Amino acid sequence: MPDNPQQDNAQKDRPQKEQPRRQARGERRIAQLLEAAASVFSTTGYTAASTNAIAREAGVSPGTLYQFFPNKEAIAIELRDRLMHEMREAYGEALAPVDPATPLEEAVGAAVDRFIAFNCDHPVFYTLMHGPDIPGRITEAHDVLHATLISRIEGLLHSLLPDARPAEVTRTAHVCFGMYKAGLELVLAHEGAERDAYVEEVKKVLIRYLEPLVGDRLGTAHATAAKSTP
Amino acid sequence: MPDNPQQDNAQKDRPQKEQPRRQARGERRIAQLLEAAASVFSTTGYTAASTNAIAREAGVSPGTLYQFFPNKEAIAIELRDRLMHEMREAYGEALAPVDPATPLEEAVGAAVDRFIAFNCDHPVFYTLMHGPDIPGRITEAHDVLHATLISRIEGLLHSLLPDARPAEVTRTAHVCFGMYKAGLELVLAHEGAERDAYVEEVKKVLIRYLEPLVGDRLGTAHATAAKSTP
């Protein structure tokens, strides 16, 4: 068991996890702790972040932290769940509506802009979602989420190129997601105007990768050999 | 100090690190230990890999391990250095010679093929080079190496598009490297025919990204609508 067998003496036989009646103070503490956790996670990564450091950052004792979270993992899960909720709420179904007549540039640009904006506002999101540092159970929930994201992209792709073998669509979706992920990392590594420039590069990568696939369907006149002289 | 302040009571005031005269047995042990380290690192990552586990995998005691390496970091560094040497030796200056007349497809394809082949043969290379799990000093050496790689790509790009502002060339190089890295991750996550398919996708991504930049320079008639009939 080369995993992370440090300890796992958490609660186990609790089919219903009935939490104690929270007071307003408790809710405030939870928010405080999650904010501190976001800070610590995004600067040191998940495994290197110690619960004592999170408690210290929040200005409380380790015992207080464990009043509200059964273990370290639960902190990350709750944080991720809240971020996911906030994202859905802010951007709705970001790439769900696959308007079949939208030009490729617009569809890709909008999706990339939204996701990147959210990640820039909440740096910890990248750490939790795409960080390779996450052990055990968290990953399982992430895998589900990752799969739904991929299938969203697949759906979008399917509406763009109805005549393609499913395996290829899946592969293309994985490539798009991987490239987006890499682009996001590049974007987060820069700031200001340079950051904006990288955002445009990411869009270019995706658009140019997908352009030949959608071909010149409909009247969308994107041209790989087009010039600025009409 | 959120770094890794576990211990650092290694040797410090040793300007010349004069190693003891190695015997053949010692060299064998070193190779054995590095092989074990490669296995453990690539399956558990750097930080999660324990030196005791490496020693156990190599079939020796922890004390023996520290006979040959001053600390855990040195194992990773030596491993990386040997891999780098092996790579230079196997593929020469992989993307150094910037033949200015090579078609884009060929240049990108060759470079991608070489790098990916090497990474497939030595999975630990990805962990050590691109793994986000590496603390402290190792990263410094990696940054140097990363910078030289980027400047190699810049050089290659400069020969392809001589009339481009340096900042843009740098940015393009970073994008190419990031996309290659993401593609490598995708490739390593699959096997057999699927893996080969992903390799081709990575090439497509890079070629299509760079194609509009090089335009139709010279007579290299790469065409997004080109066929296989000469």
Add this chain to the structure above:
DNA sequence: CCAGAATGCGAGCGACCGCTCGTGTTTGTC
């Protein structure tokens, strides 16, 4: 053959980590 160096062992040190628990304080309810 033998002195000394190189190699090998493994219990264990010190540090940190996730987490607990006994105790004390604050808050809501009657």
Add this chain to the structure above:
DNA sequence: GACAAACACGAGCGGTCGCTCGCATTCTGG
């Protein structure tokens, strides 16, 4: 005001980790 529940504290428990140290064994040069 009384009482229980929720909240807060922080020393410390059990554990792993990187690494050491004293000692035994094997190799090498003279």
